[in-house]
Structures are given as C-alpha cells and as structure tokens.
C-alpha cells in the first residue's frame with residue numbers, strides 16, 4: 001500500500017475513534033437536556049398554579065409562600081443546568097463537525113520516548129480517564145508549536161518556563177461533517193496550500209475565524225500577555241481584525257477563572273462592521289465581547305439632550321464645503337479639536353475649575369427657583385472649598401437633597417399640594433395606610449392616625465411633583481457642562497492661559513464663534529462632542545468610569561483623534577489596550593494631526609508597550625494588492641506584501657457619462673452574480689452618490705436581483721449586491737468591488753488618496769473601477 005494511503009487510513013481510523021467518543025458525550029448531554037427540559041416544564045407549571053392565588057400580602061401566605069420561593073429557586077437551578085447541558089451539547093455538535101485541524105509530533109528535549117502526536121482543534125477533548133488529551137485547544141501553550149515553527153528544533157512557552165524539543169511532523173486536516181476531506185504534511189510554518197484554499201473561498205456576509213491558519217506574526221499579537229498597550233500597524237487585509245478576535249478568544253481561555261466576556265470591550269467603526277464580526281467568537285465557542293461604536297458612547301451620554309452630529313455627517317459636510325473658506329476653517333477646527341494640544345488645554349481648564357468657574361444650573365419648580373446657581377457655586381467653592389473635587393460634589397448633592405426636603409416641608413400647606421394629594425389613587429392610599437400601620441398606627445388613637453395619613457399623602461404628592469428634580473440631582477444635572485465648555489471659548493485670555501504653550505490656535509476666532517452658535521441651539525458638532533463628553537464626565541468624577549473593563553480593543557484606530565484616544569484611556573482606567581489600525585486608511589480629517597498612530601503610542605510607558613507590524617495582505621489577490629499599492633505614495637506602499645494568490649487583473653473602465661457608467665456597472669453586477677460571487681460591493685464616495693448609484697443599478701437589473709443600499713444606520717451586511725458610501729466600507733470585504741466613479745473630480749485631492757486605497761482594498765477576488773471624465777491621478781499609470 002502506498003505510504004500516502006496508509007497515512008490516510010490511519011488518520012481516518014483515529015478520527016472515527018474521536019468521533020465515537022464525541023458521540024457518546026453528545027448522547028449523554030442530550031439525555032440530561034431532555035430530562036432537565038421535562039423538569040423545567042413541570043416545575044414551571046406548578047409554579048404558575050401556585051402563583052394564581054391572591055397574594056396581596058406575602059407575610060400572610062405562610063407555607064404557600066415558602067413553597068413558591070423554593071420552587072422558584074429550583075426552577076432557576078434547573079434552568080441553569082439545562083443551559084449548561086445545552087451549551088455543552090452545542091459545543092460537542094460543533095466539535096463533531098470539525099474536530100481538529102492539525103497534528104504535530106513533538107519530542108521534548110531529554111526524553112527518549114517516541115514523538116507524541118498532538119492534535120489541535122477549536123476546543124479540547126479529554127478521554128474518560130481525565131488524562132488522555134484526544135484534542136488540544138488551539139490556545140493551549142503546546143499548540144503554539146504549530147503556529148510558530150517549521151519541522152525541526154522548536155520551543156514553546158508555558159507558565160512553568162520554556163520547553164524545547166524537536167518537531168518531527170506537521171500535518172493539516174480539513175474535516176467537515178465528521179469526515180476527513182483532506183490532509184497535507186507541510187514543511188512550512190502554516191502550509192500555504194491550506195491558506196491558498198481558505199483565501200480563495202467565496203466570502204460570506206459574516207467574518208470567519210482564522211484559527212486553522214493563524215500566521216506566526218499574528219500569533220505573537222494573539223498571545224502577548226506581557227504588555228499593557230499593544231499597537232498593531234497592519235496593511236489592509238493583513239488580518240488585524242482577525243487577530244484581535246482570536247486574541248479575545250485566547251484571553252478568555254487563558255484567564256478563564258478571572259476574565260469574562262463582558263469585561264472586554266471592542267470599539268468598532270460602524271454598525272455594519274459590528275454585525276459583520278459578531279459570529280467569530282460564538283463560532284469559537286466563546287461568548288461575544290461587548291461591542292460599541294464611539295458614536296454610541298457619545299449618543300448614550302449626550303444624545304438625549306442634544307442633536308449630536310456624527311462622524312459620517314461631519315465627513316459629508318466637509319466634503320460638500322471643500323475649497324470654500326468656511327470649509328477650510330471648519331477643517332482647521334476639526335483638526336485642532338482632535339489634537340493632543342486641545343486635550344491638554346481641557347485638562348488644564350479642568351484643574352482651574354477646581355478653584356472657580358464651574359457653571360451650575362438652578363433647581364426650579366414651576367418658575368420658582370428652589371436653589372439658584374449662585375448658591376450652588378457658593379457651597380461648592382466656599383463652604384465645601386477645602387475638600388477634593390469629588391467630595392465637594394458628593395456634599396453638594398447631599399445638600400441639594402436636604403434643600404429639596406426643606407422646600408417640601410414649606411410647601412405642605414400650599415393649595416397646589418392639597419390639590420395634588422386629592423388626585424391620589426386607591427393604590428397610593430392603600431400604601432399610605434400600610435405605612436402608618438407598620439409604624440404602629442391604627443390601634444387606639446385613630447384620630448391622630450388620620451392626620452398622619454393626610455400628612456403622608458400631602459408629602460407624597462409634593463415629592464412626586466419634585467421627582468424630576470431629585471432625579472436631576474442624582475444624575476448631576478445641576479452641573480452645566482455645556483455652559484462650562486462654552487465659557488472656555490468665550491474668553492481669549494482664559495483659553496490662552498489654559499493652552500499648554502499659552503497661545504491661541506490658528507483659526508481660534510472662527511472656532512469660538514462656531515461653538516457659541518451651535519451650542520446655543522443645543523446642537524453639537526462632531527468635533528465638540530468628545531471634548532464636551534470628557535469635560536462632563538470629568539466634572540461628574542467619571543461616575544460611569546468603566547473600572548471593570550480589563551481589555552479594551554480599538555479597531556480602525558487610525559480614525560480616532562489623539563483627543564479621543566486620550567479620552568478612552570481615562571474612561572477605561574484599568575483596561576489593557578489592543579489598538580489596531582492602518583495609517584494608509586486614515587480617511588478622517590479629525591485624525592490627521594496624529595500622523596497615523598501618535599495619539600495611541602503615547603498612552604503607556606515604552607516598556608509596557610509593544611508595537612507590531614503586519615505587512616502581508618491576505619484579503620485580496622496579488623493583482624489587486626499591486627494595483628492598490630500604486631494608489632499610495634511609494635514610501636507608504638513599500639512595506640505591503642501581497643500573498644501569492646493569483647486572480648483576474650483589475651479593470652479600469654473609462655465611461656462616456658453617468659448613464660454609460662451605470663450601464664457597465666449593472667452589466668458587470670449581473671455577470672459577477674452569474675459567476676457565483678456571493679457578495680458584491682458597489683462603493684461610491686458619499687452617501688448621496690451611493691443613493692444615486694443604487695437607484696441607477698436597480699433600474700437596469702431584473703426585480704429579483706438583490707440590491708441593497710447600505711446606510712449609516714444599517715446593522716447588517718446583506719447577501720448579494722450592497723451599494724454603500726466609501727467610509728462605511730471600512731473593515732469589511734466583498735468577493736467583488738465595483739468602484740463607482742473614480743474620476744479626478746471625486747478622488748482628485750491628496751486627502752482622497754487613502755480613501756480610494758481603502759475602497760479598492762475591500763475586494764477579495766475581483767476589482768472593477770469605472771470613471772467619467774479624467775481618471776483619478778492616483779490610478780494613472
């Protein structure tokens with residue numbers, strides 16, 4: 001029998017043994033599952049039967065009540081164990097489908113035994129004896145050998161120190177549906193055959209895990225436990241997002257006793273991307289981390305009271321005002337307000353606010369001032385002036401609550417209180433009765449108790465009326481962060497005194513006027529949103545500080561301003577940070593000041609920081625990477641290496657006019673769909689243009705062709721054809737990308753270079769570019 005066939009038979013036999021073990025486990029879990037489900041249904045029924053009794057006062061139910069409580073506890077316990085069994089069954093079913101993807105044979109230095117085969121999969125599988133490892137988890141220390149070494153001398157780190165030895169075999173498997181489809185022996189770190197096969201697959205609307213083909217340089221990022229700040233600069237498609245998600249799975253495994261998925265936060269560029277990556281961790285058997293966009297953070301704190309401009313709207317506004325004096329002044333403001341200089345200015349301003357200047361909002365009720373802003377300032381700066389900022393604020397809150405209580409006392413005889421009390425419903429009267437009774441009333445001196453009840457009802461009515469004020473005190477709404485922020489722009493002297501170099505920035509007058517105009521009408525420009533939020537949270541003592549968050553991931557980090565980076569550092573004070581980005585894709589004006597990564601790398605001490613580079617671009621075929629590189633300046637393109645995957649040469653088509661462009665694009669869409677491409681992205685520069693493009697394409701195609709317009713609010717990438725603006729294509733990919741009008745008019749300025757690069761690098765297999773008039777200078781040969 002030829003050797004290859006013998007190997008195949010041996011591995012098939014071994015796989016069958018593993019599948020047998022998984023099947024036995026699966027059966028066991030399924031029987032627990034069905035038993036628990038039966039229990040849960042039964043207990044639930046009894047529980048609801050008991051609950052149908054009338055229990056207006058639990059203390060009088062005695063035995064029945066304690067039986068209900070017991071049943072509730074039992075129900076919770078059974079439901080929990082039902083959930084555990086169902087998760088285990090799910091895990092086993094996944095494992096059965098694709099049990100492992102690699103085998104390595106390794107002999108430890110000094111050992112004279114034969115090389116032990118180690119099988120590596122998405123999760124581990126231990127035999128009945130509790131000792132035999134049939135499959136090792138890809139995150140186990142020994143699995144590192146597979147990702148980091150070629151056959152020969154090799155070593156891996158363990159918590160107990162480094163283990164050296166000899167790697168005698170590396171074998172990769174493709175197992176699907178419990179069947180061995182392919183196997184390859186390899187001399188490389190990760191066999192290119194498998195990587196080629198994986199990368200040539202048609203894309204999906206959701207990102208896939210790269211666990212079977214993690215590259216050595218990606219593995220270093222995934223397993224770095226030493227540094228507090230990890231900064232990754234990686235070419236488009238070099239696997240930054242993939243590495244970030246694998247790293248999260250790794251951390252959850254490595255620190256499973258102390259780290260939970262809700263202690264990990266990932267900042268995503270937009271809702272489309274959020275949906276796009278949301279399946280990776282569940283597919284690896286881990287719960288998803290918390291995901292948010294920076295916009296959501298801003299909206300949650302400012303959105304209820306203000307109209308806050310988002311980054312996309314700002315981008316569109318800047319594009320529309322390009323080359324006008326107004327547009328240039330705004331660009332200057334956007335750059336400045338995202339800078340470290342401005343962050344320091346706000347910090348220094350905050351320090352001064354410890355002595356004077358915090359603006360307060362009076363507590364008012366029906367036009368009467370209960371506590372004025374001046375009284376608050378007097379308390380804050382004079383009466384409590386000796387305390388630290390946070391203590392002063394706590395005391396001020398307590399004092400405000402006392403003032404409110406005092407005010408209610410005064411109001412008891414006022415007619416409005418009596419009128420409000422008369423509106424009390426039965427339930428409130430009943431509650432007042434129960435309270436007076438609990439306090440010993442309604443026994444002998446019934447007359448007195450009636451008075452008590454009236455008093456109670458009056459007090460409750462008054463309290464109900466001032467409830468919004470109590471909530472305002474609790475929520476720090478007696479502070480006026482917007483007024484305090486406006487004040488900074490209201491005085492040249494104050495601003496210059498706060499600035500670290502004592503100087504006003506270029507364009508300050510325009511900025512000050514603009515801030516005044518917008519904030520006065522409760523609308524917040526995007527460039528003011530983070531500074532304002534920072535001021536607000538700092539004044540409140542960072543009460544929503546996310547101290548529990550242990551790992552913060554920021555994807556597409558090149559798009560954050562240095563101000564935003566510094567703010568996130570303050571907001572997640574205990575978190576280790578993994579920051580991933582590509583300075584060649586920095587498309588927003590707000591981040592230009594950082595020159596790529598400046599804002600991030602300074603957030604931790606150099607000895608706590610590691611900076612990694614990923615240069616191989618895995619997403620696109622070689623011809624697409626080569627073309628995209630031409631868009632960049634030679635010095636920026638120099639470090640980008642295409643993975644050797646061949647494909648159709650990108651096409652650049654000159655079109656007579658808009659109608660011709662639409663005709664060609666629609667024809668290509670139909671052709672590409674027929675060729676089996678599952679996702680096609682038609683990417684226009686702005687939202688407005690993508691709206692037009694979508695309408696024009698739809699007109700030209702049959703009704704049943706799936707064409708969807710993707711907007712800033714979209715949460716999911718559809719299958720078929722997506723038409724979207726350039727900035728929403730961040731981080732995602734398509735089998736084929738059609739660039740809608742890469743003319744000089746659209747992509748002619750230096751600032752458009754990176755945008756065009758970002759757009760073209762979204763393509764996996766096919767890139768077609770259309771233009772009218774002159775072609776963008778960045779694409780000319």
Ligand SMILES: Nc1ncnc2c1ncn2[C@@H]1O[C@H](COP(=O)(O)OP(=O)(O)OP(=O)(O)O)[C@@H](O)[C@H]1O
Pocket residue numbers: 195198199208210213214215218234235236237238239240241242243582618619730731732733761
């Ligand atoms: N080691 C790998 N094995 C298989 N596929 C990989 C690997 N690394 C990256 N890829 C694939 O390359 C594509 C790009 O990866 P990813 O989106 O993580 O890159 P990125 O650096 O975040 O890109 P961008 O900056 O352009 O958004 C994905 O389809 C991903 O599955």
